[in-house]
Amino acid sequence: MNAEPINWAAKRTSRGMPSIDFTSPAGAPALYAPDSISWRVFKNPISLFIGGVAAVLLELAEPRVRSGVWGHSIFPTDPLTRIRRTGLATHVTFYAPANVARQVIKGVVRMHDKVKGETPGGLPYFANDPVLLDWVQATASYGFIEAYSRFANTLSRAERDRAYAESEIGGQLFGATGAPRSVAECEAQVEAMRPLLEPHPIVDEFLSIMTTRIGLKGPLRPLQRLLVRAGVELLPEWVIERLELGPEWRLSGFEKRLVRTLGAIADRIPIPGTPPYQAAKRVGLPLRQLYGH
Template structure:
């Protein structure tokens, strides 16, 4: 009974009510179950920390910041926006390919309608390839780094494979050449760093995420810890550039997060997207040997 209640609560928290990853029966996802992405995305603790870290990096870029803050519900209802974003991430990795293709098409239509000017008069449109690349790449970086730091260390080959696995999904979102390795991601971070800047919006977002109704009241301390962990995850030079220097975790807090993340690996709820998707693709004939699909 306790597991059933936890399962139901987790489904609501992730915005997955009504999403059935068991259907259509037998249809493969974009990536096979033995991919690094399936392993990384099934950890809710590191996905939470990584998701916030990705948003902080995205909002550091002025054009992305205006596109997100001025044209979405993030400020009005951050819990709903985070759940929607988390649900989209789950569909990207675990959803049937047809389900993900439909989602990507909807997102692309919405992006085509988002345009405006930054405070200093620079025009932007959400479908700009450079902005799409930054949003996609920072999400990959943050999810990977959070998992690598708190759930389990990944080898260099596994980290490079994770980036390579993101390419088919990124292409459907209009990102033609995402980083295909950790070295390529490091180069992108270095190239984009001069464009990042502090903003009151980032400070406002952090304050909202600490107090918004995202996790149940009993888990609010964990919610606040996750926000600090997301800031701590950012490279030191980028923390300084975004005006977040000094906001780091204590060693005891890092240890607590490791315990939570590793506990999430050992105790997975029955209706998790990964488990449902595993049941859907139990007949893996469509994958052949299970090798990575690259197109």
């Protein structure tokens, strides 16, 4: 079946977001199987928020990615829209019909072709550089997989390895041909990047945006700073030190338990209208199977 190409400029919701139908056609498979670890991981809004913070911190610590993100996106001026678009693209990758996911990813790759330049320190960058794509894929996999395991539902080492291996499906389509396929490979990739990671005022600006300008909804709003700090807590210890993030960004033992409780609760609550919920309905996956782990 060939779907109509997605017009990202024309097909918009009331919030200006691209309109993606996760509910049809009935039975249409996604790129990822319903019994994948990825379907479990990416349904949890608490761990996704935490993992997203950790992933972006790792990305902004790398000067070429930092220049590309801050110089060629609307994040500094309209962070909420930028985060919503990124979140939608992520959910499309895992839950939309496979042909729709491929179209969206192709569109992202085309947009990345325009992102190139030079860092203030003189390093050239290009968003579709395979090295940078591998790093972005590694940071995303690390953030989301490890946040889910630590703050929602513990994954065994074998399950985490499987989750990293699964990420290769989307990673290849984005051009990340050397992204990590296991816990060990991810740890090695982060370690290999150690010489380039550095503190920067943009890292601090990002944390300020996430704590003051991006508003979570409803009862989670007062917990927003706590969840941002959980994202910092997720980083390797040496990265926290390298980014010069002080104790005010760390969690106490009680706070870790609180975040873990929130993540565990979120893991069992189906939220109607969300992409994971709609995708489960589309493929006939019982909600108790997706939300019952």
